[in-house]
Amino acid sequence: MNRIQQAFQKKGKDLLNIYFTAGYPTLDATVPLIKAISAAGADLIEIGMPFSDPLADGPVIQQSSTVALANGMNMRVLFSQLKNIRQEVAETPILLMGYLNPVMQFGVENFCREAANAGVDGVILPDLPLDDYVAEYQETFRKYNLRPVFLITPQTAPERIRRIDELTDSFLYLVSGPGTTGGQNTQAEGVQEAYFQRIEAMNLRNPRLIGFGIGDKASFQKACQHAEGAIIGSALIRALEGVEDAPAAATRFISSVLK
Amino acid sequence: MxxxxxxxxxxxxxxxxxxxxxxxxxxxxxxxxxxxxxxxxxxxxxxxxxxxxxRDYVGRPTPLFEAKRLSEKYNTRVFLKREDLCHTGAHxxxxxxxxxxxxxxxxxxxxxxxxxxxxxxxxxxxxxxxxxxxxxxxxxxxxxxxxxxxxxxxxxxxxxxxxxxxxxxxxxxxxxxxxxxxxxxxxxxxxxxxxxxxxxxxxxxxARLQAVISEEMRKQLLEKTGSELPNYVVACVGGGSNAAGAFYHFLEEPSVNLVAVEAAGHGVNSGHSAATSVLGKPGIIHGSRTLLMQDEDGQITEPYSLSAGLDYPGIGPLHAYLADSGRARFISIEDEAALRAVAELSRLEGIIPALETAHALAALGQLGAGPDDVVVVNLSGRGDKDLETYLKYADTIL
Structure with missing residues (x-):
């Protein structure tokens, strides 16, 4: 059983997955933020690998990525920062989220080996298609014991959801509705509920986390009614903007969601 | 294959x-x-x-015009495929x-x-x-x-x-x-x-929707030169839609030289360029694996060209394949040479081209075409939209 599965088994419900962008707000904030986020009670941590053109992300994460890149963040720097992370944070699952091109240029094998050495548990690459994952990446991911996490949207067909469910032992990332990260949910109440219930009724192997547009205690608790937990990213990034002490700001933010 | x-x-x-x-x-x-x-x-x-x-809205087929004075200057037979005459002024x-x-x-x-x-x-x-x-x-x-x-x-x-x-x-x-x-x-x-x-x-x-350009070219060339096949087809490439249309029905005709012209901006190695086939390496942009201008970390870099239609950091995957396989020759043209080509076509043929199109025209001297060769330049757009730029660079142009 991997660390992601253990986290779900231990808690069962109301899991909080916190996303932040590596190298934001400062280059060296990465490790202090991981420690603070874990200590504040997040159950999973998703580290964003900044990319110049993050298509699935809204303006907040794009801006944090631009700042992180200007700060000098890249794959080599990130992996050197994460080198001893498992001595600091032993149990909290750590996932890397990013886009395919920087991973391709770094080399898939190199990427997976470095991630495994650092103690990373899962990888989210939204622009990696399922077929390409199976054909070209799955073997390497398995070799290094990394779990892929795939996104599911209200438009994803049931047979495709089944296929995604078969391809991983981690969790399913339920995109709450149409839009990029950090957006407002503009769907009619019943539409979203019906979508979550439809997925719930499929009795899938993997637990589910709801993401996109979750940003405070109320939206977190509401999401937790329909899944094992939820993912917060843009709202945390906003809480880090312009602060002196990023770890303290992250702690305050997470407390405000969980209290 | x-x-x-x-x-x-x-x-x-x-x-x-x-x-x-x-x-x-x-x-x-x-x-x-x-x-x-x-x-x-x-x-x-x-x-x-x-x-x-x-036919009735766009105004097709667009003419294939033999540019006699341009031909004289470059000592070859130059034809212009007049996409600039399409409704809205471009292909x-x-x-x-x-x-x-x-x-x-x-x-x-x-x-x-x-x-x-x-x-x-x-x-x-x-x-x-x-x-x-x-x-x-x-x-x-x-x-x-x-x-x-x-x-x-x-x-x-x-x-x-x-x-x-x-x-x-x-x-x-x-x-x-x-x-x-x-x-x-x-x-x-x-x-x-x-x-x-x-x-x-x-x-x-x-590519299929733009292929009408080369479909018409073949018929018009047969009428005007006695052969459907020219020796050269020349087109500018940003993403590459006019080039894809101009090349399409010649792709499987090895005797036809396909020439794709990219924007070199201030110069290919100046750091201000959009010559993707030279500066790019395989990567992913906008959902496609293609040649892409990027730094060593895989971050997409900012291209530069004076022309707003050519400063794209990638090229279409078809063009990446044409460059990689050698089926098409890629030439890059700097801003200044493109501006001079604007003046040349305006003065010699009475046609003011778009700045993007002018890059293709500026490559005419580099083809190595002989007096009996037939060269088709895809005149992808007209220059009305660029008049302000042309005015600003009047010293270079005139």
């Missing part, structure tokens, strides 16, 4: 280039298009409506007419597009007006400034022009914003991509 130049694989690959690297949010849209585009385009009713619009409308008919048949009611120089935006706004569809065009803030007349044109046609404020605020960023819009509007919206870029099936779809 599993792929030909004309026909990508089922998953949209030309050699190692192409594919559909898109987030799950776009998958149903792109898949719907992929499963339907060939069938819809093969329907007699679609073809009838498309051909009729090309872009061939694609938008086809895609709006496709969008209607897919039941879409809202159209989005990206634009660089504004020609594709205008061509999209035009067909949306024609069909009574809602139209939103994303355009980089910098491009809105340097192509003001086209911004006004789009608004006059009833489109909403939204400024892309991120990144370099040019074509790449406008495309990002259009893709984000599509993610946010997955059911009622069709995205009319303006070039042979993006996830499969777009590169193939746009």
């Amino acid at each position: 599993s792929t030909t130049y004309q026909q990508p694989t089922e998953r949209g690959y030309y050699g190692q280039f192409g594919g559909a690297f898109i987030p799950e949010m776009l998958y149903p849209n792109v898949e719907e298009l992929r499963q339907n585009y060939l069938d819809i385009m093969a329907e007699p009713a679609f073809q009838e409506e498309y051909q009729q619009l090309l 872009k409308v061939n694609n938008t007419v086809g895609q709006i008919l496709l969008a209607k048949r897919l039941g879409k009611t809202r159209i989005i597009a990206e634009t660089g120089a504004g020609q594709h935006g205008v061509a999209t706004a035009t067909v949306c007006a024609l069909m009574g569809m809602q139209c939103i065009v994303y355009m980089g803030e910098i491009d809105m400034e340097r192509q003001k007349p086209n911004v006004y044109r789009m608004r006059l046609l009833g489109a909403e022009v939204r400024a892309a404020m991120s990144g370099s605020r040019t074509l790449k960023d406008a495309t990002n914003e259009a893709i984000r819009d599509w993610i946010s509007n997955p059911v009622d919206t069709h995205y009319i991509i303006g070039s042979v870029v993006g996830p499969h099936p777009y590169p193939d779809l746009v």
Whole structure:
């Protein structure tokens, strides 16, 4: 059983997955933020690998990525920062989220080996298609014991959801509705509920986390009614903007969601 | 051979280039298009409506004009394929007419597009007006400034022009914003991509819709030269839609030299260039694996060209394959040489070309074509939109 599965088994419900962008707000904030986020009670941590053109992300994460890149963040720097992370944070699952091109240029094998050495548990690459994952990446991911996490949207067909469910032992990332990260949910109440219930009724192997547009205690608790937990990213990034002490700001933010 | 130049694989690959690297949010849209585009385009009713619009609305076939004074200057036979005479002033409308008919048949009611120089935006706004569809065009803030007349044109046609404020605020960023819009509007919206870029099936779809250019060329060449096949076909490449259309029916004719002309900006090695085939390496942009200008970390770098239609950091996967396999020759032309070519065509033939098109014309001296060779330059657009730029650089041009 991997660390992601253990986290779900231990808690069962109301899991909080916190996303932040590596190298934001400062280059060296990465490790202090991981420690603070874990200590504040997040159950999973998703580290964003900044990319110049993050298509699935809204303006907040794009801006944090631009700042992180200007700060000098890249794959080599990130992996050197994460080198001893498992001595600091032993149990909290750590996932890397990013886009395919920087991973391709770094080399898939190199990427997976470095991630495994650092103690990373899962990888989210939204622009990696399922077929390409199976054909070209799955073997390497398995070799290094990394779990892929795939996104599911209200438009994803049931047979495709089944296929995604078969391809991983981690969790399913339920995109709450149409839009990029950090957006407002503009769907009619019943539409979203019906979508979550439809997925719930499929009795899938993997637990589910709801993401996109979750940003405070109320939206977190509401999401937790329909899944094992939820993912917060843009709202945390906003809480880090312009602060002196990023770890303290992250702690305050997470407390405000969980209290 | 599993792929030909004309026909990508089922998953949209030309050699190692192409594919559909898109987030799950776009998958149903792109898949719907992929499963339907060939069938819809093969329907007699679609073809009838498309051909009729090309003839009566766009003004096709466009003339193939033998440019005698230009020919004399370069000591070869130069023909100009007059796409600049298309309705809206460029080849872009061939694609938008086809895609709006496709969008209607897919039941879409809202159209989005990206634009660089504004020609594709205008061509999209035009067909949306024609069909009574809602139209939103994303355009980089910098491009809105340097192509003001086209911004006004789009608004006059009833489109909403939204400024892309991120990144370099040019074509790449406008495309990002259009893709984000599509993610946010997955059911009622069709995205009319303006070039042979993006996830499969777009590169193939746009190439097929632009292929009418080379289809006409073959007939017109037969009439004027006694052979359907020229010795050279020359076209400028940003994303590469006019080049794809001009090359399409010659791709499998090895005797025809295909010449793709990229924008060198201030010079290929100046750090201010858009010569992707020289400066790019394989990578992923806007859902397609292609040659891409990027740094060693895989971050996409900002291209530069004075022309707003050529400063794209990638090229269509078909063109990446043509460059990689050597089927096409790639030449890059600097800003200044392009500006001089504007003056040359204006003075010698009485035709003011678009700045993008001028890059193709500026390559004429580098072809090595002989006196009996037939050279076709795809005159992709007219220069009205660039008059402000031409005025600014009057010292270079005149």
